[in-house]
Amino acid sequence: MKRAYYVGMDIHKHKIAYCEKTKGGKLISEGVISSNERSVREWATGLRKPWIGAMESTLFSGYVYDVLLQYAKELKVANPLLLKAFEKHKNDRIDARKLCDLLRVDVLPECYIAAKEIRELRRVLRYRNMIVREASRFKNRTAGLLMEVGVEYNKSKLHGKRYFNELVEGLTEIPESVKDLLWFSRSSIETFDSCQKRLVKALGEHDLLRERVQILSSIGGVGIITSLTWALEVADPFRFPRINQAISYCGLCSAQKQSGDKSMRGPVSKQRNKHLQWALIECAKLAPALNPQLRAVHERALKKGNRNRATLAVARKLVGYLLAVDKSGKEFVPGVVS
Numbered sequence: 057m058k059r060a061y062y063v064g065m066d067i068h069k070h071k072i073a074y075c076e077k078t079k080g081g082k083l084i085s086e087g088v089i090s091s092n093e094r095s096v097r098e099w100a101t102g103l104r105k106p107w108i109g110a111m112e113s114t115l116f117s118g119y120v121y122d123v124l125l126q127y128a129k130e131l132k133v134a135n136p137l138l139l140k141a142f143e144k145h146k147n148d149r150i151d152a153r154k155l156c157d158l159l160r161v162d163v164l165p166e167c168y169i170a171a172k173e174i175r176e177l178r179r180v181l182r183y184r185n186m187i188v189r190e191a192s193r194f195k196n197r198t199a200g201l202l203m204e205v206g207v208e209y210n211k212s213k214l215h216g217k218r219y220f221n222e223l224v225e226g227l228t229e230i231p232e233s234v235k236d237l238l239w240f241s242r243s244s245i246e247t248f249d250s251c252q253k254r255l256v257k258a259l260g261e262h263d264l265l266r267e268r269v270q271i272l273s274s275i276g277g278v279g280i281i282t283s284l285t286w287a288l289e290v291a292d293p294f295r296f297p298r299i300n301q302a303i304s305y306c307g308l309c310s311a312q313k314q315s316g317d318k319s320m321r322g323p324v325s326k327q328r329n330k331h332l333q334w335a336l337i338e339c340a341k342l343a344p345a346l347n348p349q350l351r352a353v354h355e356r357a358l359k360k361g362n363r364n365r366a367t368l369a370v371a372r373k374l375v376g377y378l379l380a381v382d383k384s385g386k387e388f389v390p391g392v393v394s
Contacts, residue, residue, distance in 0.1 A: 060129060061107040064156030066148045067091065067117050073148035075156040076103065086152065091116065093123055100127040110159040112136050112151075113167055122172055134158070137327065138165030170291035173264060178288040182331060184255040191248035198241045205230045215245065259284055274387035275377050277343025277350055285335035286378050293382040302379050307333040308371050324368070340370035349390060350374070 059079060066073040072091045076084040089099045106129035111117050113133050125131050134155060142154055158164040170178070195215055202209050207227060213219040224238050260269055260280055265287055272283035296302040303309050307328020344354040350370050357369035381388050 061104045062156050062160040063103065063107050063109045063128075064152045064154065064159060065109060065111040065120075066151040066155065067111050067114055067120055068148070069116055071148075072096070072120070073152040074099075075149070075152040076107070077156050077160060079160055081157070081160065086149065088148070091120065093119070096120060096123050097127075100124055103127070105129075108132070108159060110134060110155045110164050112139060112155065118175060121169065132159065132164055132166050133169050135165045135167040141165075168291070168295055174288060174291045177259060177262060177264065180255055181259060181284055181288050184252045184259075185331065187248050187252045187255075191245050191252070194241045194244050194248070198238060198245075201234055201237055201241070205234055217246075256280060256284070268382070271381055271385065271387050272378060275374075275381060276347030276388070276390075277345070278339060278374070278378070282335050282339040282374075285332055286382070289329050289332040290382070293379055296379060299376050299379055302375050303372050305329055305332070306336055306371070306375055308336065308368055308375065336371040336374055337367060340367045340374060343374065344370060 061084060062077050062079065064075045064077075068091065070091055071088050073086075073088050075086040078084065084104065089095050100123070107127075108130045109124060109128045110132045111120065111134065113136055117133060121131060121133060139154075142158065155164070199209075199211070199214060202214075207223075207230065209223060210219065214223075220242055224235060224242075227235065259265060265284065268287050269280060269283040272278060272286060273280060290296075290302075290305075293302075296305065300309075304325070305328065307325055307330070310324055340350075344351040350373060353373045354366045354370050357366035377388060
């Protein structure tokens with residue numbers, strides 16, 4: 057059997073530090089290359105084959121991973137949080153060596169990498185979420201402008217098109233600059249809303265997601281945004297053998313500190329997929345009104361604690377429903393999934 061070579065890569069915006077070693081730890085080569093696609097391809101072509109690579113998960117590692125996947129026998133991505141346990145010194149050359157050594161002795165703290173198509177669609181959904189946040193900022197600023205000049209308004213109707221037009225057109229004693237800003241804010245909000253709807257529609261109709269989103273949306277109280285977020289952030293539901301693992305990934309359990317016979321529970325863990333956590337929490341606030349099973353969960357939890365704990369209990373139950381339905385590939389049937 058032909059021996060493999062091991063390559064560790066510390067990836068940055070403009071450069072990549074690398075280290076190549078044998079299984080026994082003999083240094084073959086190390087250095088620095090530019091992180092543009094052409095340089096990466098030329099470097100990968102010149103490596104001894106077969107080779108197994110490791111890199112840390114960063115903002116820039118996605119496209120490098122896709123390029124190198126064509127040349128490597130195997131390519132792994134390390135969890136940056138768990139890598140901190142091995143840090144003593146900090147420079148690019150040492151980081152590359154560290155990744156190489158962890159890889160060759162098979163103790164690299166690996167993280168899951170979704171397929172390229174899923175990652176591309178996930179990028180679109182996250183961009184849509186950013187647009188929604190920007191729209192919310194403009195809505196808040198619109199209300200702020202009106203308050204600054206002492207205008208009374210109906211909060212629940214302010215962002216309705218007819219009410220807003222009538223309100224601004226009827227304002228005669230405010231500076232023209234404020235009027236201009238109000239119209240600009242309204243125009244921006246409408247643009248953002250139109251863009252995010254187009255993105256959601258395109259994602260929902262995509263061949264990779266259409267059937268899956270339809271099945272996930274069969275759960276009462278789960279809409280298209282929650283379904284899309286689950287499908288794209290989880291990617292493969294079978295990577296969670298147990299529900300507790302999925303709940304932990306979504307950040308819906310409290311952090312635990314245990315030593316001997318003592319065990320302490322803290323607030324909800326911050327080590328989570330923040331996009332999925334946000335979608336599930338928002339869904340859990342509305343779902344009890346539309347789903348009898350979730351309403352019962354909410355009511356039971358509300359008797360034992362406050363409203364926030366009840367929302368978390370509903371979110372955890374949602375994870376169980378979503379995971380079961382996603383794995384089965386069948387629509388939700390009340391009483392069957394519980």
